[in-house]
Amino acid sequence: MLKRKKRKLSDEEIVKIVVEEKSHDDFGILYDRYAEKVYRKCISFVKDTDLAQDLAHDIFIKTFVNLSRFTHKSRFSTWLYSLTYNFCIDYLRKNNKVRYESDDQLVNIPNDEDDRNEKELLSLKANRLASVLDLISPDDKAILLMKYQDDMSVKDLEVALEVSESAVKMRVKRARAKAVEIYRKTYTDE
Amino acid sequence: MSDNPFKIIEPREELPENLRKDVMGSVKTVVLMLRFVQLFVGDFSAVIIEKLSRSNKPSDQNDES
Numbered sequence: 267m268l269k270r271k272k273r274k275l276s277d278e279e280i281v282k283i284v285v286e287e288k289s290h291d292d293f294g295i296l297y298d299r300y301a302e303k304v305y306r307k308c309i310s311f312v313k314d315t316d317l318a319q320d321l322a323h324d325i326f327i328k329t330f331v332n333l334s335r336f337t338h339k340s341r342f343s344t345w346l347y348s349l350t351y352n353f354c355i356d357y358l359r360k361n362n363k364v365r366y367e368s369d370d371q372l373v374n375i376p377n378d379e380d381d382r383n384e385k386e387l388l389s390l391k392a393n394r395l396a397s398v399l400d401l402i403s404p405d406d407k408a409i410l411l412m413k414y415q416d417d418m419s420v421k422d423l424e425v426a427l428e429v430s431e432s433a434v435k436m437r438v439k440r441a442r443a444k445a446v447e448i449y450r451k452t453y454t455d456e
Numbered sequence: 457m458s459d460n461p462f463k464i465i466e467p468r469e470e471l472p473e474n475l476r477k478d479v480m481g482s483v484k485t486v487v488l489m490l491r492f493v494q495l496f497v498g499d500f501s502a503v504i505i506e507k508l509s510r511s512n513k514p515s516d517q518n519d520e521s
Contacts, residue, residue, distance in 0.1 A: 288490065290483040297479055305475070306467040319472055326479045330486055392464040399465075414462035 277342035285334045293330055300343065301326070304350050310411070311354035311404065325353050340425040347416055348426035351408035358404050375439045383442040388414070390449065398449045406441035413438055 272280065273295055284292045304325055308318035329346060336345050375383075387410075390398070399407045412418045412426060423434045 288487050290480060290487050293483055294476070294480055297476060301475065301479075302471045305471050306469060309467040309469055310465075315469055315472075318469075319475055322475060323479055323482065327482050327486060330483050388460060388462075390461050392461045395461040396465045411462065414460060415466060 278338055281333055281336055281338075281342055284330075285336075290330075293333075296329075296342070297326060300346055304346065307347065307350050307411075308354055311351075311358065311407075321354060321357060325350050328353065340422055344416075344418060344422045344426055347412065347418075351412065355404040355408060375443050380439050380442060383439075383446045386446050386449070387442055394449065394453060398445050398452065401448045401452070402441070402444050406444050409437055409441045410445060 269291075272283070272292060275283075275295075277296060277299065280292055280295050283289060284296070301322065305318055305322040308321040308325070309315060312318055312321065329349060332349075336342065387395070399410065409423070409427070412423060418426065420431055420434050423438070424431055427434060427437070429437070
């Protein structure tokens with residue numbers, strides 16, 4: 267198939283070709299579509315462009331090696347972003363670059379409180395939100411970015427996190443509550 | 457611009473141009489390594505099985521026995 271024609275194929279169709287033919291040229295099409303997004307996600311976790319470049323490199327190698335494990339249950343982008351977040355979280359953990367408070371106390375959050383948390387979170391000034399996201403656990407940060415930056419649905423999150431619908435909803439609730447709690451602690455003058 | 461602060465905080469740094477070359481070079485190496493491994497693990501074992509197989513001998517050899 268002509269390269270120009272291949273560029274019009276969906277991500278999932280390109281994945282099939284790459285897996286079947288072990289074709290690194292076709293993998294380049296996926297790279298061109300997503301490299302910038304992946305690189306920027308890495309920056310949002312490590313705050314260092316050189317390190318983000320190294321992480322993005324390793325994420326694409328891992329993506330290529332694991333491409334046959336992509337089950338087509340979600341969009342390719344959902345799978346790739348999930349791999350990206352997990353890779354960054356693992357990197358931060360392994361290098362002890364994260365210190366955050368335990369959220370064990372946040373177990374039951376009533377729905378009306380959760381609604382208020384969501385409104386408060388979405389009304390934060392961008393610079394304050396960025397600071398708050400750096401103070402919560404990378405897992406909580408990742409789930410909030412998946413939901414509000416990548417616009418992933420609950421179904422997408424189920425596949426990305428490999429947990430049930432109820433577990434997804436609980437994790438999102440807890441992440442929202444944690445972010446709001448940290449915000450209130452940090453900006454007590456508000 | 458969107459009012460959603462999560463969209464606003466998305467980094468805007470440009471993708472380094474050399475990254476593509478680095479990634480594609482590494483992917484090429486991965487492909488070579490996979491083929492090398494296949495040669496000695498996948499394909500090589502298939503060759504051994506074929507050579508040692510009793511049930512897949514050519515029919516003229518079977519006739520001789």
